Amino acid sequence: MIVKSQKPQFNYSKVCLELLGYLPERQKTVVGNRFGLLGKDPQTLQEIGDYFGITRERIRQIEKEALLQLAKYQSKKDLQQIIALFKEYLREQGGAKREDLALRDLSRQEDCQNQIYFLLVLAEPFYRTSENETVYSFWTTEEKIIDRFLPILEKTENLFKIEKKLLSQDDILLIVQDEPVEFVSSVLEIAKKIERGPLGFFGLANWSEIRPKGVKDMALLALKKQIWFLLL
Secondary structure (H helix, E strand, C coil), X not given: CCCCCCCCCCCHHHHHHHHHCCCCXXXXXHHHHHHCCCCCCCCCHHHHHHHHXXXXXXXXXXHHHHHHHHHHHCCCHHHHHHHHHHHHHHHHCCCEEEHHHHHHHHHXXXXXXXXXXXXXXXXXXXXXXXXXXXXXXXXXXXXXXXXXXXXXXXXXXXXXXXXXXXXXHHHHHCCCCCCCHHHXXXXXXXXXXXXXXXXXXXXXXXXXXCCCCCHHHHHHHHHHHHHHHHHC
């Protein structure tokens, strides 16, 4: 879901540079390079450590100290407005959103995804779950929201294994009626083992209908699409 046009626009680069201005020069360089706020791609701890001639662990400590220092400025009016926008966006998504999709939506057409990521890391109350074998990286305002994810994922995966066919989102919603539609949609986006295929239906990510592996699979999908179109 794209952020609606009537919502406020912010100069994220300007806000981030103003925040960096509160830091001593070394902390500013570390944080700016780590998050890609100074016109370059984000750098690793090792890359920044090599530049300063110190260990990556020391760079991690400097970064942590700098973020704690910057957290004091969350009461600034422009930052509070940005935080409110982020919170409202996540609320509209049911409370969580896959990271790449959230950064895309919030940045619109501007090249400011690094800045938005930095502000999410800095501000409260936003929590990030890193990518693992089950889910893609995502952001939420609920620290323990993964506890709501797991039952949905388990029920949905079991449904696919039983039905052995593609399902619509409405089919999936029938087994998780206790959760809002927006939240279930976000869970399906975040899940690694469940994907929406070329035909617009969901299935297990390793199914050929979801990830066609060759010309034969593509031909079968095209045929199914034609048949379903005729049955509509």
